[in-house]
Amino acid sequence: MSTVADLWALQTTDLALEAVKQRLIEMEKQRGESAELKAARAAAAEAEAELSRLRTTQRELDRQIKDLSDHIRAAEREMMSGRVRNPRELEGMEANVAALQRRRSVLEDESLVVMLEVERWQAEAESRQAQQASSEAAHSARQEAIKREAAQKIAELKILSARLTQQWETIAPQDRDLYKNLRSRKAGRAIALEQGGACQTCGLMLSTGAAQAVHNDSQRVFCSGCGRLLFAG
Ligand SMILES: [Zn+2]
Incomplete structure (x- = not known):
């Protein structure tokens, strides 16, 4: 007959083995990307997309403003050239220039608003990129720690399994x-x-x-x- 001490030793090994297996299962669940990392990546990408959209809008507004300025200059040159003498025609040309200037002024206001938005989103994008970088670093460190611990636990698992088999042999x-x-x-x-x-x-x-x-x-x-x-x- 085995002694109670043998059974106690067997149980000690059994419980240690179970704890190691349990820890390995927990670690397996912790592998892969965290929700926090995914959210940080999405937030950074969102800011990048918004910034890119705003910059496109800004370029388009600048182009329209430049076109209007070209038009205004051409119309003014035409008025100054002296080729048109009819007062009603000149009045019409002046009104046209005034309308173009008003339109340009509206676009310039819009451009200013967009420029401020670009600045705001630029700062936002930088802060989100920094957040993402720190999440990526934390993630890598976590995965590295899990890998190291898993290797250690697998080594323990082998030792404990061998010990358990050996102890089991001695039990009646x-x-x-x-x-x-x-x-x-x-x-x-x-x-x-x-x-x-x-x-x-x-x-x-x-x-x-x-x-x-x-x-x-x-x-x-x-x-x-x-x-x-x-x-x-
Ligand atoms: Zn009891």
Whole structure:
């Protein structure tokens, strides 16, 4: 028959192995890009797109203003040339120049508004780019840390698996059944530690007789509170 100490050692390995597996599962979930990084990228791209749109609008307005200025100059030259003498025709030409100037003035106001927007979005784009860069750096550092820890956990997993196989070999068949049975019914813990006359898993104070019996290698004592096999700590 195996000793309770053997079973306790087996359980210790089993629990450590489970913790390592659990951690590996958690790390797998943390791989890949975070929502924060995706949001930072989207925000930076949005600012870039807005800036590009505003710059196109600005170029188009500048082109229209230049065209109008060319028109105005040509019309003014025509008026000054003296070729047209008819007062009504001259009046019409003046009115036309005035209309072109008004139109230009409206476009110049629009251009100013767009220019201010460009400045605003330029600052915004820079700040969002900086935010994205910092998110990318944090992401890389996180992935690097996960990779390192995963390598370490996989090494631990191999060691623990080998140890578990070795320990399992030393357990007598009937104790293997007892261990498996208790573990499946008792939330993965078949053996409970006894210390100072109390079960350390459920907290029950054992009777004096039971507490003494736990320390006797020839006896198997089960906690009357939680039903686990007790191991003298
Ligand atoms: Zn107990």
